[in-house]
Amino acid sequence: MSEFVYDALPMRVVFGPGSLARVVDEVDRQSLRRVHVLSTPPQRDLADRVADLLGERCVGVFDRARMHVPAGTADAAGNMAAELRADGWVAVGGGSTIGLGKVLALRTGLPFVAVPTTYAGSEMTPIWGLTEAGRKQTGRDRAVLPRSVVYDPDLTLTLPVSASATSGLNAIAHAVEALYAPDTSPVIAAMAERGVRDLAAALPMIAEHPGDGAARADCLRGAWLCGACLGATTMGLHHKLCHVLGGMLDLPHADTHAIVLPHVAAYNLPAAPAADAALRRALGADDAAAALADLGARLGVPAGLRDLGVDRADLRRVADEVWANPYANPRPVTRPELDGLLHAAWEGRA
16 A cells, blocks of 8 residues: 555543543543533443532533434433533443434534443544434534543443443454545554454453453453544445444444444455455454454354344345445445345344
C-alpha cells in the first residue's frame, strides 16, 4: 500500500485500573458544571457512584438507555436534560448508553464523557444510530465523539463471561471490516491486528478466570484499538447486516455481531488477501474465518440467529433492506449469495 490517507480522530483517552476516580478531572477539562449521567437500568448503581464522584456537578441520572437507541428513549433523555439545564453528559455503560450519549450530542452539540464497561469499542467511533418504527438509521459525524473516554478495567471485572465474549467479538468485527475497508491504511492495519490479537488471547482467559485483571485490561485495550479502527474507516457488509438485523428485529447488538462475524469474514476475506493475512497472524491460524467461528464456540456465544429468536421468514425482509442500501464491500454481493449468507448465519452452520 504505497498511497493512503489516515485521518486521526480527536480523542482523549484515560486508561488504567482505578481510572473512574479521574472522571471528575475529565468533566472539569470540558468546563462542565451541570452534568447529566446516563446508564441502563442494570447499571444504575454505577451511575449513582459516578454521580457521587461528581458531587454538585451532577444534576441528575437518566437510567433508561436501551440498545439501538429508540427515538422515544432519546427524546425522554433529552427532555430531562433540558429541564435540568444540563450542559453535558457522562455516559457510563456499554454500547446502549454510549449510543444514547452520541445521539444527544448530535442533537444538542453538547459534550459528553464516556466510561465504557464492555468491550464493544463504540466509544471510539463517530458512528451514531437511532431506531424508529423498526428501522435503524445510522450516520457518521464527529460531533458524536465523546470528548474524553475513561477506560477503567476494574469496571469490567463483574461483566459476565457471556457479555464479555459477545462484546469482545463485536469489537473484533470492527477491526475485521477496517482491515479491508476502501480507506484502510498501514496505521489502521497495525492497530487492527494488535486489537484482534489482544482480544483473541484474553477472552478465553476471562472465560476460565473472570477475575483476571490483566486479561480484562488486555480486552479493554483491544476494544479501544478495534473501535478506533472502525472510527477511521468505512463500514462494510458485516455492519450493514447487523444494523438491519438489530433495528428491524430488536436483537441484542453484541450477540448479533458475534454470530454474523465468521460468516461475513468467510465471504469477504478471499477478496481481501492483506486483511486475511493480518487476521491469520493475529489469530495464529491458517483459516481466519474458521478461527473466528471456533473462538465464538469456545466462548459459548449463540451459534446462529435462530438462537436469538429470529424466524426464518424474517430473513427475506432483512435481505431486502440490506440489498436496497448497500455498503462498500471488498467483494461484490449478489442477492443469492446474500440470502445464502443470512441462512447460514441463521442456522449457525460453518
